[in-house]
Amino acid sequence: MDSLFSDRITDVPQSFIREILKVTLDPSIISFAGGLPNRQLFPVQALQQAADTVFSQAGMDALQYANSEGYLPLREFIAQRYRQKQQLEVAPEHILITTGSQQGLDLLGKTLINSGDPVMIEAPGYLGAIQAFSMYRPQFETIAVDEAGMDIPALEQVLDRCSPKLLYTVPNFQNPSGISYSSDNRAAVAARIRESHCILIQDDPYGELRFSGHPRENFLSLIPEQTVLLGSFSKTVAPALRIGWLVAPPQLMEKLLIAKQASDLHTDYLAQRILHQYLRDNDLDLHVNRIIQAYGRQKEAMVAAIGRHFPAGVHCTNPEGGMFLWVTLPAAISAMELFHTAIREKVAFVPGTPFYVNRQDCNTLRLNFSCMDSETIERGIERLGQAIQGMMA
Ligand SMILES: Cc1ncc(COP(=O)(O)O)c(C=O)c1O
Numbered sequence: 001m002d003s004l005f006s007d008r009i010t011d012v013p014q015s016f017i018r019e020i021l022k023v024t025l026d027p028s029i030i031s032f033a034g035g036l037p038n039r040q041l042f043p044v045q046a047l048q049q050a051a052d053t054v055f056s057q058a059g060m061d062a063l064q065y066a067n068s069e070g071y072l073p074l075r076e077f078i079a080q081r082y083r084q085k086q087q088l089e090v091a092p093e094h095i096l097i098t099t100g101s102q103q104g105l106d107l108l109g110k111t112l113i114n115s116g117d118p119v120m121i122e123a124p125g126y127l128g129a130i131q132a133f134s135m136y137r138p139q140f141e142t143i144a145v146d147e148a149g150m151d152i153p154a155l156e157q158v159l160d161r162c163s164p165k166l167l168y169t170v171p172n173f174q175n176p177s178g179i180s181y182s183s184d185n186r187a188a189v190a191a192r193i194r195e196s197h198c199i200l201i202q203d204d205p206y207g208e209l210r211f212s213g214h215p216r217e218n219f220l221s222l223i224p225e226q227t228v229l230l231g232s233f234s235k236t237v238a239p240a241l242r243i244g245w246l247v248a249p250p251q252l253m254e255k256l257l258i259a260k261q262a263s264d265l266h267t268d269y270l271a272q273r274i275l276h277q278y279l280r281d282n283d284l285d286l287h288v289n290r291i292i293q294a295y296g297r298q299k300e301a302m303v304a305a306i307g308r309h310f311p312a313g314v315h316c317t318n319p320e321g322g323m324f325l326w327v328t329l330p331a332a333i334s335a336m337e338l339f340h341t342a343i344r345e346k347v348a349f350v351p352g353t354p355f356y357v358n359r360q361d362c363n364t365l366r367l368n369f370s371c372m373d374s375e376t377i378e379r380g381i382e383r384l385g386q387a388i389q390g391m392m393a
Contacts, residue, residue, distance in 0.1 A: 012134045017127060017350060020339075024348040030380035031348040032367040035175065035323065039371075041291050042238050043282065050277035058273065066269035068261045070097025070245070074276045078231065078245055081284075085208070086218055090247050096256055099267045101205055101232040101244035105132035108166070108201060108228060110259040111252070113138050118164035122150070124326070124355035124364065126175045126203065129168050140357040143167075145174065147317060149185030152192065159196050166199050171219070173206040173322025176355045176366040180320060183216050190222035198226065199252070205232040205244075208288050210321035211296030225249055233275060235323070236288050241271045295323065301374035302367065302381060309385030311392055316367075323370040326352075329363040333391050336361050341391060347383040 002010075017033070024031035054062050069075070075092040082088040098104040105128065113119060113136035121129065123142035130140075141158045144151040149171065158164060169189070171181040181189070193200050202219045219227045232244035248256055260266075299319060306316050306327075315328040327349075329335060335351035342348060352364030369377065 008135050008137060011137060012131060017354065020348065020350055023343060026346075029343065029346050029348050030372070030376055030383065032369070032372075032380060032384075033348040033350050034368050034371060036368075036371055037235050037239060037323070038291070038294060041294060043278065043287055046282050047238065047274065047278055050281060051274045053281070054270070054273045054277050062270050062273040064269070066266050066272075068096075068257055068266045069093075070095070070267060071269065071272040071276060074243075074272050074279075075245070077276065077279050086215070086221075088218060088221055090220070094247050094250065094253060096246050096248070096253065096260060097267045097272060098230075098244045098246055098260070099264060100234060100239070100242045101203060101230040101246070102128055102132065103263065103267075104228075104230045104244055104246040105129050105168075105201075105203070106135070107246070107256050107259045107263065109133045109136040109138075110263075111255045112165055112199065117166075118158075118162040120155070120158055120164045120167040120198075121357065122169060122174065123357070124176050124352055125168070125357070126170055127354050129203065130355075130357055133168070138166075142357055145177065145179060145181075147179050149179070149181030150189050152185070152188045155189065155192055159192060159198065163196065164198055166201060167193060168201045168203065169219070170203045170206075172204055172216070173209065173319050173324075175206070175322070176324055176350070176352070177326035178317045178319030178322055178324045179326070180213075180216065186217050186219065186222060190219060193226055194223055199228060200226055201228045201230065203230045205230070205235050206322040207231075208236055209292055209295060209323070211292050211299065213320040220247065228252065236284065236291070237275065237278065241268075241275055243267060243271055243275055292321075295321075295370050297374065298369040298372065298377060299325070301377045302369045305378045305381035306385075309382045311385070311389050313392070314388060323368055325367050325369065327365045327367060329365070329388065330392065331363055333363050333388070334361050335363055335365040338365070338387060338391055342384055342387040345383040345387045347380045347387065349384065 075095040079090045079092045082090045115137040117138050119138035120141045122145045143154050220229045229247040313330045317326045350366040352362045
């Protein structure tokens with residue numbers, strides 16, 4: 001059987017997170033390993049009502065094949081929201097509805113990456129992007145990120161050395177680290193990209209989930225001709241709808257549309273209609289605010305618990321939004337080894353390894369804070385602190 005598989009699929013590593021999530025199915029384990037939005041905050045009744053309305057008012061239409069670009073009123077809603085929230089002018093024709101933003105990544109890979117092409121990605125970076133792009137067999141060039149944003153000298157060096165086609169970024173509340181690029185850093189990244197032929201992908205599923213600080217510039221406003229912006233309703237409404245979008249310059253959009261047609265003809269039209277109905281009948285700001293309040297409290301609880309229970313020498317980021325924070329252990333401690341010790345203490349996290357394209361063992365790890373109340377966070381962090389202390393002793 002093995003000889004039948006394409007080189008493409010053979011080269012892509014299995015999702016390590018799936019393996020970890022299996023371990024954490026044990027209910028006695030407190031798991032900070034997941035990456036899910038909090039299910040308690042899904043607008044179940046409002047979506048049910050929206051579905052009823054769609055079925056009763058437009059059933060036959062909503063069950064038919066539809067256009068590949070996506071439901072126009074939904075694209076108009078997205079354009080209107082960019083205008084309101086970010087003073088960004090985006091024409092609905094420049095928006096393509098995708099099956100989650102994950103599909104946006106796949107379509108970009110399909111459209112832009114030939115085998116061996118240099119593609120720049122953050123280190124650490126979003127695992128799903130590493131996986132999606134790996135299918136097209138690029139040469140990954142990693143650019144380190146820290147609490148200020150991207151390492152500019154490293155970016156310059158890679159741009160000069162190999163003229164990459166793509167730079168993939170998550171500048172707001174990054175998955176996995178929770179960091180956001182500063183305004184100066186964004187300007188510096190944009191200036192370097194402007195001098196190149198590179199396309200910058202801004203993947204922004206968490207941008208609306210800001211619980212402190214001020215919104216920062218979108219790359220689409222800084223370098224509109226070279227930016228592809230990805231968005232998603234997964235973290236603001238519900239991931240099961242599988243509705244995301246991308247904004248791309250017209251020439252690229254033409255090709256992305258071909259890739260979209262080849263992939264799935266169009267994103268689930270019924271889900272698009274139900275989501276649009278929900279957005280018409282409900283106040284999205286009010287709903288997103290509830291999520292922000294909850295995640296903000298949970299993040300505060302986690303940072304405070306870390307302050308109480310982690311030994312000196314362990315550093316963690318303090319995100320202004322999103323769902324994750326990033327822990328750096330003393331250099332000698334392997335996060336992979338800590339994972340096994342922590343499981344014995346009944347607490348789980350994701351070691352940093354899968355977020356780096358070279359997948360080397362490292363001293364970093366990701367903690368998710370979106371799914372747990374403050375008391376459970378306190379207990380879990382106390383257990384993790386004990387596991388770290390045990391390894392440092
Ligand atoms: C940075 C990033 N991009 C994309 C996605 C995929 O989201 P979607 O559900 O829209 O496909 C995620 C999901 O966790 C993510 O963290």
